[in-house]
Amino acid sequence: xxxxxxxxxxxxxxxxxxxxxxxxxxxxxxxxxxxxxxxxxxxxxxxxxxxxxxxxxxxxxxxxxxxxxxxxxxxxxxxxxxxxxxxxxxxxxxxxxxxxxxxxxxxxxxxxxxxxxxxxxxxxxxxxxxxxxxxxxxxxxxxxxxxxxxxxxxxxxxxxxxxxxxxxxxxxxxxxxxxxxxxxxxxxxxxxxxxxxxxxxxxxxxxxxxxxxxxxxxxxxxxxxxxxxxxxxxxxxxxxxxxxxxxxxxxxxxxxxxxxxxxxxxxxxxxxxxxxxxxxxxxxxxxxxxxxxxxxxxxxxxxxxxxxxxxxxxxxxxxxxxxxxxxxxxxxxxxxxxxxxxxxxxxxxxxxxxxxxxxxxxxxxxxxxxxxxxxxxxxxxxxxxxxxxxxxxxxxxxxxxxxxxxxxxxxxxxxxxxxxxxxxxxxxxxxxxxxxxxxxxxxxxxxxxxxxxxxxxxxxxxxxxxxxxxxxxxxxxxxxxxxxxxxxxxxxxxxxxxxxxxxxxxxxxxxxxxxxxxxxxxxxxxxxxxxxxxxxxxxxxxxxxxxxxx
Numbered sequence: 001x002x003x004x005x006x007x008x009x010x011x012x013x014x015x016x017x018x019x020x021x022x023x024x025x026x027x028x029x030x031x032x033x034x035x036x037x038x039x040x041x042x043x044x045x046x047x048x049x050x051x052x053x054x055x056x057x058x059x060x061x062x063x064x065x066x067x068x069x070x071x072x073x074x075x076x077x078x079x080x081x082x083x084x085x086x087x088x089x090x091x092x093x094x095x096x097x098x099x100x101x102x103x104x105x106x107x108x109x110x111x112x113x114x115x116x117x118x119x120x121x122x123x124x125x126x127x128x129x130x131x132x133x134x135x136x137x138x139x140x141x142x143x144x145x146x147x148x149x150x151x152x153x154x155x156x157x158x159x160x161x162x163x164x165x166x167x168x169x170x171x172x173x174x175x176x177x178x179x180x181x182x183x184x185x186x187x188x189x190x191x192x193x194x195x196x197x198x199x200x201x202x203x204x205x206x207x208x209x210x211x212x213x214x215x216x217x218x219x220x221x222x223x224x225x226x227x228x229x230x231x232x233x234x235x236x237x238x239x240x241x242x243x244x245x246x247x248x249x250x251x252x253x254x255x256x257x258x259x260x261x262x263x264x265x266x267x268x269x270x271x272x273x274x275x276x277x278x279x280x281x282x283x284x285x286x287x288x289x290x291x292x293x294x295x296x297x298x299x300x301x302x303x304x305x306x307x308x309x310x311x312x313x314x315x316x317x318x319x320x321x322x323x324x325x326x327x328x329x330x331x332x333x334x335x336x337x338x339x340x341x342x343x344x345x346x347x348x349x350x351x352x353x354x355x356x357x358x359x360x361x362x363x364x365x366x367x368x369x370x371x372x373x374x375x376x377x378x379x380x381x382x383x384x385x386x387x388x389x390x391x392x393x394x395x396x397x398x399x400x401x402x403x404x405x406x407x408x409x410x411x412x413x414x415x416x417x418x419x420x421x422x423x424x425x426x427x428x429x430x431x432x433x434x435x436x437x438x439x440x441x442x443x444x445x446x447x448x449x450x451x452x453x454x455x456x457x458x459x460x461x462x463x464x465x466x467x468x469x470x471x472x473x474x475x476x477x478x479x480x481x482x483x484x485x486x487x488x489x490x491x492x493x494x495x496x497x498x499x500x501x502x503x504x505x506x507x508x509x510x511x512x513x514x515x516x517x518x519x520x521x522x523x524x525x526x527x528x529x530x531x532x533x534x535x536x537x538x539x540x541x542x543x544x545x546x547x548x549x550x
Contacts, residue, residue: 019057019135022109022158024102025049025085027078027117028066028093028175029367034118034211035079039224044120044211045079051122052085055113055153056131060086062105063117064098067091093175099161099168099183106158111135115153116177118211120220126228127153130196139194141184144228146198148235150209150220151228154180160191174365177210200232205242206548207235213336213368214306215245239479239531243524245305246487246516248340248550250499253294253327254316255285255491258346258405260392263431263457265464266315267392269502276490276504288321289491295330297489297511298337304516307336307368309550314488314499319347325355328373332363338370342427344391345377345409357419370550371423376453377413380429381406382437382444390433417449427453431467456547461500461538473543479530480545483523487516495519497526500538 025048027034034045052061063085065078081087086105090097106112111134115122126144130152134142140160144152156164167186176182184191209226211217222241226234235242260267260282270282278285301308310331312318318341321327331339356373363372381387384406393402417424426445430438438454445452459466482498489495493512496504509519529536530545539545 019110020059020108021055021057021111021113022106023052023055023058023061023113023153024105025052025061025063025115025117026093026098026175028064028090028098030065030078030116030118031212031367033214033217036211036217038120038211038217038220044118044217044220047120048115048117048122049082049085051115051119051124051153052113054124056128057110058113059109060105062086062088064093064101065089066093095168095171095173095175095179095183098175098179099164099171102156103161103165106161109158112156112158112161113153114156114180116210116212119150119209120211121150121209121223121226122153123151123228126151126196127155131155133194133196137194138192140192141180142194142196143181144198145195146201146203147196147228148202148205148207148209148231149177150207151226151231152196156180163187163190174369176369177208198232202231202235205235207242215247218244240524240528242479243484243527246308246485246520247305248309248311248486249297249301249305249489250311250314250340250486250549251289251294251297251489252314252316252491253289253312253324254318254320255282255287256320257282257285257315257317258320258344259283262390262392262433263429263464263467265460265502268464276492276494282316285316287491291323291326291330293493293512294327297493298330298334300511300516302334302337305336307366309338309340309368309370309374311340311342311549313340313342314490315502316491317344317347319343319352325352325359328356329359332359332372335364336367338366338368339373340376341373342376342378343412345379345412346405348412353416353419360420371420373420373423375416375420375424376427377409377425378427378429379409379413379441379445380427380431381434382441386434386437390429390431413445413449422451424449425451425453427455429455429457430469431457432469433467435469456543458500458544460502461541461543463502468543471543474546477533477535478546479527480539480542481548482544483527483530486549487519495523497523497538498544500542500544506537 035043038044063081088101130142134155140157142155164183168183208216209220211220223234267282269277270280270285318324328339331337360372366372380390384403387406388402413426426449428441442452456472457467488499489511490504493510494504494507495509495511497506508522
């Protein structure tokens with residue numbers, strides 16, 4: 001909401017003069033990447049401190065640091081802090097403690113600049129322009145919208161800080177880069193807000209120009225000459241440089257699946273003996289990834305990506321793995337890794353659920369910003385009859401058994417939802433076959449657990465019947481998100497191009513014999529083709545390129 005103050009009423013001359021501004025630099029959970037050389041011997045942290053001094057009319061700089069271990073990881077020691085910087089240390093920052101400190105430290109100042117201490121590409125001139133806009137319209141909060149994250153500082157009127165303290169009472173969530181806006185959103189109509197809107201909306205690229213991970217540090221180095229004026233042109237010209245490290249590794253740990261779902265190509269693949277198929281029905285397979293081999297993959301992922309989400313559900317039902325608990329524990333021993341389990345909800349026993357819950361509860365927060373474990377339960381229906389038809393239940397001729405299995409899946413969601421708050425989603429695959437159940441499904445599970453995923457159907461590059469209700473693909477095609485962000489690993493370690501390549505007909509290596517760097521470099525050629533507008537082979541018929549995992 002904007003106050004009606006015209007530029008005539010507040011000219012640039014009116015807002016010039018000596019202000020008393022304060023900078024808040026947040027380093028509460030700063031990554032070791034922020035202290036690695038970014039330009040010569042200068043780190044992202046060093047550059048952030050330099051930027052803090054360069055902002056206009058700054059009378060004080062406050063650095064907020066946290067406990068030097070987080071989620072089981074020993075965080076790097078901060079370099080010597082210059083004496084002119086006021087250093088405040090808190091064991092673990094929450095939104096509540098951050099906003100309280102903000103209110104305490106800003107009394108007597110005019111405006112607050114806020115940014116994280118790992119932003120090596122902050123644009124000082126653009127932030128100065130943002131400050132002029134903030135002052136001209138007497139705003140209480142001003143931010144940039146549509147630009148890649150990391151180029152601007154947020155600007156807050158110091159007089160608004162006490163209100164943020166009140167709004168954030170008892171908020172124990174972690175401090176995110178959007179902490180000020182997220183707090184203001186609770187009473188957004190009570191604030192006068194200004195925005196500098198980018199002429200090109202970059203939000204869909206999810207770019208973070210900060211040294212908060214190895215992935216983003218690589219990104220920052222590739223765009224070290226980036227600023228607000230040239231960002232659109234450089235990002236467009238260097239689309240290939242957006243291909244960094246995987247954020248999501250989807251691993252097949254079980255060959256067996258309880259159903260032969262009508263919307264999935266996996267049952268046919270298992271039965272026909274082609275590619276990696278053993279020629280055994282999915283419901284009859286009894287092969288699993290060896291625990292030691294799985295853990296070796298995880299070790300290499302941690303060394304390569306540092307931070308990622310590890311999926312245990314590429315194909316097959318993860319609950320059938322006899323040592324699923326050991327697999328989860330092996331992932332969560334690394335503070336930068338999280339687990340995603342996508343399941344039918346069938347085959348889980350109370351002991352296994354309890355063991356996974358104990359492991360997740362002791363894992364603390366992840367340095368990748370994710371929950372330790374995410375669950376997606378593929379239900380797809382509101383009735384046992386519809387569920388049986390879609391899942392190709394082997395016991396469809398035994399109605400009582402089918403009802404029992406459907407109830408098992410539904411009860412599984414109700415069992416795990418309170419154990420893993422904010423991390424359990426009931427999923428419905430939206431199909432021509434179940435479109436009439438979409439609304440009741442959403443309403444029921446939204447009220448029951450609060451989290452629902454409505455997924456479009458994947459026809460796997462037109463290799464199976466297209467059951468989509470509508471074509472949701474964008475008018476202009478973009479390079480594939482999955483090539484850029486994902487890596488799929490089959491039971492024997494084979495890395496196909498992507499999940500669409502069920503038969504691994506386009507294998508780019510094997511994680512048991514090849515390095516991740518080698519495999520990714522080979523796959524990069526396909527991504528580069530996308531950047532040049534070439535979509536060849538199965539990519540030509542793909543409808544998943546615009547969907548996003550992590």
